Amino acid sequence: xxxxxxxxxxxxxxxxxERPERIFAGRLYRRGKLVPGEIGVDEExxxxxxxxxxxxxxxxxxGDRVLLPSALxxxxxxxxxxxxxxxENLEAGTRQAALGGIAAVVDMPNTEPPLSxxxxxxxxxxxxxxxxFVDVLPYALVGDVERVAALSRVASGxxxxxxxxxxxxxxxxxxxxxxxxEEVAATHLPLHIHAxxxxxxxxxxxxxxxxxxxxxxxxxSEVRALEGILPGPGNLRLHVAHVTTVEALEAVRAAGAxxxxxxxxxxxxxxxxxxxxxxxxxxxxxEENRRRLxxxxxxxxxxxxxxxxxxxxxxxxxRPFAEAPSGVPGVETMVPIFLxxxxxxxxxxxxxxxxxxRRPALFLGxxxxxxxxxxxxxxxxxxxxxxxxxxxxxxxxxxxxxPFEGYEAIFxxxxxxxxxxxxxxxxxxxASRGRPxxxxxxxxxxxxxx
Numbered sequence: 504x505x506x507x508x509x510x511x512x513x514x515x516x517x518x519x520x521e522r523p524e525r526i527f528a529g530r531l532y533r534r535g536k537l538v539p540g541e542i543g544v545d546e547e548x549x550x551x552x553x554x555x556x557x558x559x560x561x562x563x564x565x566g567d568r569v570l571l572p573s574a575l576x577x578x579x580x581x582x583x584x585x586x587x588x589x590x591e592n593l594e595a596g597t598r599q600a601a602l603g604g605i606a607a608v609v610d611m612p613n614t615e616p617p618l619s620x621x622x623x624x625x626x627x628x629x630x631x632x633x634x635x636f637v638d639v640l641p642y643a644l645v646g647d648v649e650r651v652a653a654l655s656r657v658a659s660g661x662x663x664x665x666x667x668x669x670x671x672x673x674x675x676x677x678x679x680x681x682x683x684x685e686e687v688a689a690t691h692l693p694l695h696i697h698a699x700x701x702x703x704x705x706x707x708x709x710x711x712x713x714x715x716x717x718x719x720x721x722x723x724s725e726v727r728a729l730e731g732i733l734p735g736p737g738n739l740r741l742h743v744a745h746v747t748t749v750e751a752l753e754a755v756r757a758a759g760a761x762x763x764x765x766x767x768x769x770x771x772x773x774x775x776x777x778x779x780x781x782x783x784x785x786x787x788x789x790e791e792n793r794r795r796l797x798x799x800x801x802x803x804x805x806x807x808x809x810x811x812x813x814x815x816x817x818x819x820x821x822r823p824f825a826e827a828p829s830g831v832p833g834v835e836t837m838v839p840i841f842l843x844x845x846x847x848x849x850x851x852x853x854x855x856x857x858x859x860x861r862r863p864a865l866f867l868g869x870x871x872x873x874x875x876x877x878x879x880x881x882x883x884x885x886x887x888x889x890x891x892x893x894x895x896x897x898x899x900x901x902x903x904x905x906p907f908e909g910y911e912a913i914f915x916x917x918x919x920x921x922x923x924x925x926x927x928x929x930x931x932x933x934a935s936r937g938r939p940x941x942x943x944x945x946x947x948x949x950x951x952x953x
Contacts, residue, residue, distance in 0.1 A: 521545045523552050523559035525922055529570045529884065531874050535853040537569060544880040548921025553876055565884050565917070571856060572872050573606035573881035573920065574838045575863035577763060578695070578744055578809035580611045580669075580830065583630065584623070589615070590816045590902045597636040599812075599835035599899050601925040601933050604883040604915045605859075606637050607871060607940060608834070609695070611662050612644035613670030619644040624657040628939045635937025637920060640867070642695065645675065645683045655690035659941050660740075663687075665728045666699035666720075668784045669813065669828055674701065677731060688736035693867065693942060695742045698728040698751070699785055710825040713773040716786040725751045725785055734758035740942075742866065745811050747785050749795045752804060761866055763809040766837050767906055769797050779820050779827035781906060783811070801850050807866070808858040810837040814902040832900045836893055838883075839912035846887050846913060868943035880922040883915035899931070 523543025531540040533553070543552030543559050552559070581596030582589045593610075600608050612618035618627060624643060631639045640659035645651065651661070663683055664671045675683060687694045703724035707715045729751055735741050735758070742761040746752050747768045755762040767783060772793040781787055788796070799805055813830025820827050838859055845852040864872025870879050893910045895903055918926035925933040 521551045523557060525560050526557050526562045527565070527570065527880075527882075527919075528562065529565035529568050532569060532571045532852075532856060533874055542570070542874055542880065542882075544922040548880050548923065550874065550876055550878050550880045553874065568884050568886045568916065570874060570882050570884055571604070572860040572874055572878075573883055573918065574604050574859035575607045575867070575869070575871060576600060576605045576810050576812070576834055576837065576859075577609045577742065577807060577863050577866070578611065578765070578811045579608045579834050580613065580811075580813040581608075582614060582814070583610075584627070585615050588816070590814045590819075591900070593630055593634045593639070594636070595899070595901050596812070596834065597634075597639065597937055598931055598933070600637045601918055601920070602899055602914065602931055603835040604838040604885075604918055605834060606881040606918075606920045606925075607640065607869065608637060609640045609642060609660065611695075612642050613662070613664070613668065615670060617644045617646065617670060618642070618658075619646045619650065619654075621653055621657050624654065628657070631937060631939040634935055636925065636933040636935060637937045638940045639937055640940045640942070644671070645687065645694075648675075648679055648682050648686055651683065651686040651690065655692055658692065659939070660693035660695065661687050661690075662695045662697070664697040665732070666697065666701045666704075666724070666784075668697060669830060680732060684732060684735045684739060688739040691738070691740070693740040693742055695744050696732060697744050697784075698732070699724045700728040700731065703727050712778070712824065713776050713781050713787050715824070716782055717773050717788055720784065720786050722748045722750065722788065722792070726754065729754045733760065735760070740866075742807075744809070745785060746805065747788050747796065748792060749799055752796070752799055756804065761806055763807040764796060764800055764805045765809060765811045766833055766840060767811070767831055768793070769800055770840075770910075771906060777906060779822065779824045780904070781831070782820075782824065782827055782829045783813075783831055784829040801854075803854055806858065806862050808837065808841065808855070809863075810834045814900055816902055817904060820904075831906045832902055832904070833907070835898055835900065836905060836907050836910070836912060839891075839914045840893065840907060840910050842885060842887070842913040843890060843911040846890070847911075869940065881920045882918075883926075884917035885913055885915050887913060889913060889916065
């Protein structure tokens with residue numbers, strides 16, 4: 504694909520040769536290795552030099568601490584717009600992202616009201632420009648297939664639900680879904696799929712636990728949904744959200760599509776029965792299934808890690824299980840938890856950086872995800888000796904809880920977006936510099952689906 508989609512917030516293409524305005528020194532993560540080095544950043548926040556002894560402007564030396572490229576989270580629900588009692592909004596969500604080492608997010612459209620019209624998307628863009636602390640790619644909901652072309656002139660991508668979920672009580676029919684794939688492919692924008700086939704849902708005798716929820720929306724519903732849409736049109740930029748099973752993953756890989764796994768599906772299972780606090784769509788699976796999914800992730804078979812951050816207020820989660828909404832928070836803890844796993848040797852650091860930074864940037868065609876000349880100077884500074892225990896009272900989610908209480912994490916000590924500080928000594932210091940972003944030319948699928 505050679506088409507470049509217009510990104511109205513991008514000031515100019517990457518360039519080189521300018522004199523750095525600022526120099527950041529430390530141990531750089533570059534091409535799979537940690538090496539002493541420096542990056543030179545110009546006044547527009549672009550990396551213009553990478554080396555060991557740069558000359559130029561003001562110098563900030565982080566010593567032996569590690570500079571990692573900022574992460575991109577391809578799946579968040581910031582609930583904006585939402586009702587007056589919504590558990591979150593753009594300010595709160597993007598603040599958590601910044602504190603978790605994330606500089607760009609894909610925000611999903613099942614809001615209240617849903618982002619299914621051009622007017623609502625334009626209103627969302629205005630809110631992003633004035634309220635967001637990190638960059639946001641607002642997706643449009645594929646509801647009325649006839650609106651896809653008009654929405655593509657404003658949206659950053661599309662989300663299609665194949666089953667009922669929060670904010671989407673009625674999914675597209677099978678025929679509408681096939682038409683939607685063709686319409687979205689013609690826009691050259693990404694399409695995220697929530698893959699569950701409601702015709703495969705079951706009605707358990709009881710619906711009181713995570714195991715019951717797994718039985719109600721079983722593995723077969725995920726696999727059957729993918730059978731109905733894969734491989735899709737040849738030019739479709741397809742990304743399958745929250746894969747929960749190896750069987751579904753194999754179907755995605757065979758079709759050459761992109762896919763993500765979430766921290767909760769990789770780390771939690773029905774054996775960790777948290778009641779409705781662990782209720783998500785698609786469900787947490789059995790411990791055996793989780794272990795198989797984790798092994799596939801550890802072996803590099805899942806290209807992208809995304810949080811599916813979807814908070815709900817405690818009083819909503821405290822309802823009877825069948826009535827409680829699905830979703831858990833996670834944008835602030837995703838990268839820190841997996842950096843701690845890398846430190847313990849459970850998964851290579853190179854794989855984590857690839858799954859949260861390099862591949863998401865390649866999929867979206869954005870100049871992020873690596874500490875290289877011509878990329879935006881968005882990076883986090885971490886000290887792998889500085890470990891912490893995840894505690895809800897120390898996090899910044901307004902909902903006030905986390906499914907990962909007590910997990911070890913390594914939070915960024917500093918975080919910069921386009922050379923400007925978001926986090927300093929672990930404290931949020933960001934300003935409303937977030938931009939609405941549009942995908943640019945994607946890289947060939949082989950570069951982000953391996």
